[in-house]
Amino acid sequence: NAGVTQTPKFRILKIGQSMTLQCAQDMNHNYMYWYRQDPGMGLKLIYYSVGAGITDKGEVPNGYNVSRSTTEDFPLRLELAAPSQTSVYFCASSYSRGATEAFFGQGTRLTVV
């Protein structure tokens, strides 16, 4: 199993550009999450999904969009990138939202200049 695969690993964007961060998991997990990690802060939840076709906002959703057309894929879309979106992004998945192990991707380091 590959687990959770994120691409790209690094990206530099100019202000106002758009991009999609890809996330795929092969564990047949229903629950998938996008987090951002900023220096000196704990990971913050951007969006999550409880299954194909269902998504919901987390703590910091502004400036982002997601879709979940299949169980495996959960892309994160940045529209009109801003410097405040410079961060490290992690995708994660779990079998449920309760007390179960979460599996994380390798992260995407995004810089907006």
Add this chain to the structure above:
Amino acid sequence: KNEVEQSPQNLTAQEGEFITINCSYSVGISALHWLQQHPGGGIVSLFMLSSGKKKHGRLIATINIQEKHSSLHITASHPRDSAVYICAVQSPNKLIFGTGTLLAVQP
């Protein structure tokens, strides 16, 4: 005040030392996770526990639900243990993360 507090924020140890990282939380939880993040790398789950103690190799995690406190211990530390260790609590259906403890083990 953060709902999940870790201490220390930074820790430098000599190879072979016994290391303890602490996590305190202020919310009701169903489970607590210890995660490891290597520089430039992804996040790996080390433990998930809801009571008592778990051991995996040189790593031991304990939790005291009444005191809302957990500790991660590393015995016979090694430079390859150098990483950020993150405590996260499940409360109730979302994960709340601590800010992490940066551990450097020097040879």
